[in-house]
Amino acid sequence: xxxxxxxxxxxxxxxxxxxxxxxxxxxxxxxxxxxxxxxxxxxxxxxxxxxxxxxxxxxxxxxxxxxxxxxxxxxxxxxxxxxxxxxxxxxxxxxxxxxxxxxxxxxxxxxxxxxxxxxxxxxxxxxxxxxxxxxxxxxxxxxxxxxxxxxxxxxxxxxx
Amino acid sequence: xxxxxxxxxxxxxxxxxxxxxxxxxxxxxxxxxxxxxxxxxxxxxxxxxxxxxxxxxxxxxxxxxxxxxxxxxxxxxxxxxxxxxxxxxxxxxxxxxxxxxxxxxxxxxxxxxxxxxxxxxxxxxxxxxxxxxxxxxxxxxxxxxxxxxxxxxxxxxxxxxxxxxxxxxxxxxxxxxxxxxxxxxxxxxxxxxxxxxxxxxxxxxxxxxxxxxxxxxxxxxxxxxxxxxxxxxxxxxxxxxxxxxxxxxxxxxxxxxxxxxxxxxxxxxxxxxxxxxxxxxxxxxxxxxxxxxxxxxxxxxxxxxxxxxxxxxxxxxxxxxxxxxxxxxxxxxxxxxxxxxxxxxxxxxxxxxxxxxxxxxxxxxxxxxxxxxxxxxxxxxxxxxxxxxxxxxxxxxxxxxxxxxxxxxxxxxxxxxxxxxxxxxxxxxxxxxxxxxxxxxxxxxxxxxxxxxxxxxxxxxxxxxxxxxxxxxxxxxxxxxxxxxxxxxxxxxxxxxxxxxxxxxxxxxxxxxxxxxxxxxxxxxxxxxxxxxxxxxxxxxxxxxxxxxxxxxxxxxxxxxxxxxxxxxxxxxxxxxxxxxxxxxxxxxxxxxxxxxxxxxxxxxxxxxxxxxxxxxxxxxxxxxxxxxxxxxxxxxxxxxxxxxxxxxxxxxxxxxxxxxxxxxxxxxxxxxxxxxxxxxxxxxxxxxxxxxxxxxxxxxxxxxxxxxxxxxxx
Ligand code: FES
Ligand code: FES
Numbered sequence: 001x002x003x004x005x006x007x008x009x010x011x012x013x014x015x016x017x018x019x020x021x022x023x024x025x026x027x028x029x030x031x032x033x034x035x036x037x038x039x040x041x042x043x044x045x046x047x048x049x050x051x052x053x054x055x056x057x058x059x060x061x062x063x064x065x066x067x068x069x070x071x072x073x074x075x076x077x078x079x080x081x082x083x084x085x086x087x088x089x090x091x092x093x094x095x096x097x098x099x100x101x102x103x104x105x106x107x108x109x110x111x112x113x114x115x116x117x118x119x120x121x122x123x124x125x126x127x128x129x130x131x132x133x134x135x136x137x138x139x140x141x142x143x144x145x146x147x148x149x150x151x152x153x154x155x156x157x158x159x160x
Numbered sequence: 161x162x163x164x165x166x167x168x169x170x171x172x173x174x175x176x177x178x179x180x181x182x183x184x185x186x187x188x189x190x191x192x193x194x195x196x197x198x199x200x201x202x203x204x205x206x207x208x209x210x211x212x213x214x215x216x217x218x219x220x221x222x223x224x225x226x227x228x229x230x231x232x233x234x235x236x237x238x239x240x241x242x243x244x245x246x247x248x249x250x251x252x253x254x255x256x257x258x259x260x261x262x263x264x265x266x267x268x269x270x271x272x273x274x275x276x277x278x279x280x281x282x283x284x285x286x287x288x289x290x291x292x293x294x295x296x297x298x299x300x301x302x303x304x305x306x307x308x309x310x311x312x313x314x315x316x317x318x319x320x321x322x323x324x325x326x327x328x329x330x331x332x333x334x335x336x337x338x339x340x341x342x343x344x345x346x347x348x349x350x351x352x353x354x355x356x357x358x359x360x361x362x363x364x365x366x367x368x369x370x371x372x373x374x375x376x377x378x379x380x381x382x383x384x385x386x387x388x389x390x391x392x393x394x395x396x397x398x399x400x401x402x403x404x405x406x407x408x409x410x411x412x413x414x415x416x417x418x419x420x421x422x423x424x425x426x427x428x429x430x431x432x433x434x435x436x437x438x439x440x441x442x443x444x445x446x447x448x449x450x451x452x453x454x455x456x457x458x459x460x461x462x463x464x465x466x467x468x469x470x471x472x473x474x475x476x477x478x479x480x481x482x483x484x485x486x487x488x489x490x491x492x493x494x495x496x497x498x499x500x501x502x503x504x505x506x507x508x509x510x511x512x513x514x515x516x517x518x519x520x521x522x523x524x525x526x527x528x529x530x531x532x533x534x535x536x537x538x539x540x541x542x543x544x545x546x547x548x549x550x551x552x553x554x555x556x557x558x559x560x561x562x563x564x565x566x567x568x569x570x571x572x573x574x575x576x577x578x579x580x581x582x583x584x585x586x587x588x589x590x591x592x593x594x595x596x597x598x599x600x601x602x603x604x605x606x607x608x609x610x611x612x613x614x615x616x617x618x619x620x621x622x623x624x625x626x627x628x629x630x631x632x633x634x635x636x637x638x639x640x641x642x643x644x645x646x647x648x649x650x651x652x653x654x655x656x657x658x659x660x661x662x663x664x665x666x667x668x669x670x671x672x673x674x675x676x677x678x679x680x681x682x683x684x685x686x687x688x689x690x691x692x693x694x695x696x697x698x699x700x701x702x703x704x705x706x707x708x709x710x711x712x713x714x715x716x717x718x719x720x721x722x723x724x725x726x727x728x729x730x731x732x733x734x735x736x737x738x739x740x741x742x743x744x745x746x747x748x749x750x751x752x753x754x755x756x757x758x759x760x761x762x763x764x765x766x767x768x769x770x771x772x773x774x775x776x777x778x779x780x781x782x783x784x785x786x787x788x789x790x791x792x793x794x795x796x797x798x799x800x801x802x803x804x805x806x807x808x809x810x811x812x813x814x815x816x817x818x819x820x821x822x823x824x825x826x827x828x829x830x831x832x833x834x835x836x837x838x839x840x841x842x843x844x845x846x847x848x849x850x851x852x853x854x855x856x857x858x859x860x861x862x863x864x865x866x867x868x869x870x871x872x873x874x875x
Contacts, residue, residue, distance in 0.1 A: 021449040030405075030448060035397035036390015038568070040519045041600040045810035048519055076390035089388040096380060096780055100252025101387030102519040102568030108388060127818040134810065136519040137252050137569055138787025139780065140821040 010078030019065035047133030050106035057113040076105035088150040097146040099137035175638025178665030203357040240348030247287020249279035250566040266307030279564030289541035378776030395538035396523035400593035406586040409441035413803030416462040426457040466803020469661035481659035492650030497629035501620025509678035513798040520568020521603035526583035527593035532559040538567030545577030572666035604808035610667030613637025615678040641672025646701035672738040680734035680849035713766035714744040730858025734849035740837030741769040745846030756872035760822040768829035769837040785843035793848035
């Protein structure tokens with residue numbers, strides 16, 4: 001493999017050195033300083049490391065850098081814009097959907113991907129889509145409320 | 161039952177085993193005072209009331225007591241910036257916000273006008289640790305006193321500067337205001353560039369609960385935005401120039417001894433160093449993949465000497481090694497009362513080991529400079545970790561600084577400094593800052609567990625179904641929540657120590673989860689044996705009004721009196737008190753008749769912990785406790801054999817996920833007339849027996865072990 005790889009992260013082209021055997025999670029955190037994406041298990045079981053690759057939620061601990069070259073990667077740092085927080089980020093604050101906050105970035109990324117697929121997800125759809133994300137502090141009900149709230153905001157925006 | 165005002169524990173509970181442990185490693189190699197860090201402005205130093213109690217609990221040799229006599233301090237800078245320093249730390253219980261609320265109230269400031277410095281051993285006063293639900297009952301009033309003293313002093317200074325009667329002044333929004341003349345001075349201006357400091361004691365008058373303006377109301381997390389945008393820096397996220405990644409070689413089983421190590425291959429890898437010191441072996445590398453490769457390239461031979469005890473023989477083993485440790489109550493004559501009782505009921509309740517599994521595993525970054533070490537780490541006891549480092553490296557404590565960035569939770573599981581010591585040893589050997597973040601498997605294996613235990617209860621009732629005797633023996637899990645909460649004239653309550661095959665220690669709620677599970681299951685059995693309503697049976701034996709009030713509140717919210725059972729569903733109720741908090745929980749469960757799968761459909765908790773400081777955060781804590789408690793109630797369980805953990809991953813150790821979460825309903829019972837108690841722990845106690853009792857109601861199957869149904873019910 002080459003001595004470096006090129007990734008597109010949050011709209012920027014970034015270079016990652018010694019990509020061989022390196023997980024996307026490690027590249028984001030250690031090479032690119034994007035530490036908002038977290039390690040929770042390294043085996044695809046907790047969702048703390050969730051990012052979007054071409055809009056789909058993936059576990060960055062399971063992907064190697066080589067597998068995402070040329071694709072568009074979004075991490076939690078890429079959600080807020082100059083206009084402010086993403087509606088789901090705002091909804092997390094309004095619903096107080098976090099305690100220690102360690103799961104929050106992964107939860108938000110899974111939720112953003114869900115809302116992109118379903119503008120008005122049912123409770124069952126939320127549970128199904130987010131079952132792979134663990135919140136050890138147990139804020140699940142609040143996270144569901146946050147996703148529902150963000151969906152409402154999203155609908156209002158697209159109607160208005 | 162605890163005295164209503166007894167909320168401050170001054171002794172260490174027996175089950176905090178991790179605090180009494182011998183040091184983790186013995187290496188063969190052989191404060192700065194925060195006062196001087198203060199610039200101009202006003203400092204209020206508050207003398208802690210319980211300094212000596214804190215010292216004796218530090219688990220190590222007594223540390224110097226001079227500046228350690230200070231319990232908290234507060235500083236107002238020349239620009240009016242208010243900084244509060246406390247040794248308590250933030251692990252998701254949201255005290256960064258609730259403690260700031262307490263100060264904001266006394267200083268008549270908005271919440272965002274206060275900066276909290278927490279858990280940095282160079283900057284904050286000594287603190288025993290963030291556990292035992294003491295932050296709110298013990299620290300909030302201390303900070304209030306510091307805030308109140310600063311306010312009173314500012315009024316003195318204002319009266320001088322404005323040459324007016326002190327009584328004509330008010331403190332409003334960071335200014336001392338003379339309403340009649342319209343003149344005012346900012347808090348910072350009043351210090352006039354001087355360096356003022358005053359030490360106060362605990363006698364300062366506080367704002368009465370009814371006059372709180374900031375506390376007592378919901379306030380969102382003060383730094384919430386950092387968490388949702390990914391800019392908060394957790395201990396695992398700390399980086400330093402020249403940082404290396406460290407990994408530690410783990411033995412194949414507990415207690416194994418290193419015989420030979422071949423590290424030639426690992427040393428040949430680019431940028432890799434191998435460090436061996438006694439039984440400790442670690443590697444450092446410039447990147448994570450390289451550190452993993454180096455670790456895998458080590459070839460070690462171990463002498464294994466694991467205990468033969470496994471999860472399958474745990475309860476037998478605990479019973480066989482039990483020795484009486486503490487009698488919590490010995491009233492009347494239990495044996496005689498049992499002999500003459502109309503009905504005697506004896507049952508055993510088994511409790512498995514479980515893991516805290518904070519989502520952020522143990523993590524530390526260590527950096528040495530001029531013989532002193534600074535460690536950023538996730539711990540609930542920064543000063544405890546400082547003492548551990550000082551012992552491990554034979555350094556005076558002044559040369560050890562521990563900084564605790566708000567961490568990815570703890571639940572009682574991060575009281576120790578393993579990762580800190582490992583990172584410091586590797587950093588010392590390589591001359592570079594080193595980061596050690598435990599893998600999930602390491603966290604599942606090398607941290608400590610919530611103790612397993614065996615609980616025997618024997619009860620006797622008279623012809624009218626009233627309790628006449630109660631014997632409760634807890635082997636190994638601990639003494640919290642062990643005291644009988646119901647009226648019974650003859651009782652013997654005992655805790656017995658035993659040989660634990662696994663490393664064990666504190667867990668959210670300590671042994672009250674186990675003890676209340678056993679007691680509340682037994683009470684339910686007695687009610688059903690008599691054919692009496694389980695709530696009525698409890699209330700009939702209850703003298704404590706606070707306990708009765710939460711039972712009534714939970715039952716009312718659930719609709720206990722008019723509950724309507726449908727096939728496959730059942731209702732259960734349970735409650736208890738610990739650490740000044742009172743909880744009653746109702747659960748409705750559904751059991752699938754074909755698969756035996758148990759689902760909690762609805763759970764209601766009524767909780768009372770004195771005056772409520774932040775209702776929003778309190779609800780969040782109670783909900784979180786219920787969800788975490790549901791895991792331990794239904795399926796969490798550590799499997800182990802031959803000195804190895806068989807459940808060292810989330811694939812093998814099941815924790816609650818979205819689909820497990822019932823409809824949650826929280827009833828807050830506010831008692832503004834009572835001091836606030838902590839809320840992070842006690843609400844966890846009611847859920848397991850409530851679920852177990854509901855399963856009985858649904859199926860007639862009585863479960864007496866935690867977890868209740870790791871693989872569903874056999875139907
Ligand atoms: S860290 Fe990737 S799923 Fe847990
Ligand atoms: S808020 Fe702590 S893990 Fe979700």
